[in-house]
Amino acid sequence: MSSVLYSSIIVLLWSSCNTNVEKAEEYVAIYKKDTAYLSLTIYKDTYHGNMRVKGVGKDTELGKVRGKIMGDTLIGDFIYTPYRTKYEKRKAFVLLRQGNILLQGNGLQHVYMGIPYYDPASISFDNPTFVFHRN
Numbered sequence: 353m354s355s356v357l358y359s360s361i362i363v364l365l366w367s368s369c370n371t372n373v374e375k376a377e378e379y380v381a382i383y384k385k386d387t388a389y390l391s392l393t394i395y396k397d398t399y400h401g402n403m404r405v406k407g408v409g410k411d412t413e414l415g416k417v418r419g420k421i422m423g424d425t426l427i428g429d430f431i432y433t434p435y436r437t438k439y440e441k442r443k444a445f446v447l448l449r450q451g452n453i454l455l456q457g458n459g460l461q462h463v464y465m466g467i468p469y470y471d472p473a474s475i476s477f478d479n480p481t482f483v484f485h486r487n
Contacts, residue, residue, distance in 0.1 A: 356434045361470075369372055370391065374395055375393070376388070376392060376393045376401060377391070377392050377393070377394070377439045377486060378391055378392075378487040379391075379392065379454060379484035379485060379486055379487065380420065380485060380487060381456070381482035381483055381484040381485065382482075382484050383481055383483075385397065385407060385408040385409075385464075386405060386406065386407040386408075386410070386482075387405070387406050387407075387487065388403060388404065388405045388406075388456075388482045388484070389403065389404045389406075390402075390403045390417070390454070391485055392417070392454075393394070394421065395423045397419065397420060397422075398418070398419070398420055399417070399419055399420075399421060399426050399428065400417065400419075401416070401417050401418075401420040402414075402415070402416055402417070403415060403416070403417050403430060410482040411434060411435035411436075412435065413430075413432045413434065414432060414433070415430055415431050415432025415433065415440075415475050416430070416431050416432075417426050417429070417431075417445055418431075419429050419445065421484045424446040424448060424449045424450070425446065425447070425448055425449070425478075426445075426446065426448075426449065426454075426486075427445075427446050427469075427470070428445050428446075428451065429442050429443060429444055429445050429467070429468060429469075430442070430444075430445040434448055442466075442467070443461075443468055443470040444459075444461045444469050444470045446458075446459070446475055448477045448480075451485060453484065453485060453486075454475075454483075454484040455477045455482075455483055455484075456481045456482040456484070457476055457477040457480060457481075457482040458471075458475075458476060458479075458480075458481060459471055459474035459475040459476055460474035
């Protein structure tokens with residue numbers, strides 16, 4: 353076979369292998385003196401990523417977010433290790449998608465078997481903690 357045919361086959365195989373490559377979307381939000389950076393990868397009905405919250409005079413929270421997508425709402429948790437500690441903490445996490453903007457909501461948090469979650473009836477996006485804008 354010719355080298356052109358080999359090249360075509362290699363390009364075809366390479367492109368077919370990379371069809372499911374996940375691409376992270378980068379977001380930034382500011383609330384009072386705190387700044388949050390969110391890198392989010394969405395795949396089908398789930399999401400995962402990294403979040404860093406940096407505040408003036410406060411410790412930086414650096415961790416991972418993950419969860420499920422239900423319509424325009426992303427529900428999950430934020431797992432991070434507080435500064436100068438060795439144990440991870442876990443918080444409930446919820447976002448509302450509005451185009452290129454994500455609103456971080458809040459609500460009444462419960463814990464079931466060590467996993468925090470928001471009571472679905474109490475979730476509110478009226479006064480979002482952070483409003484994330486896509487970079």
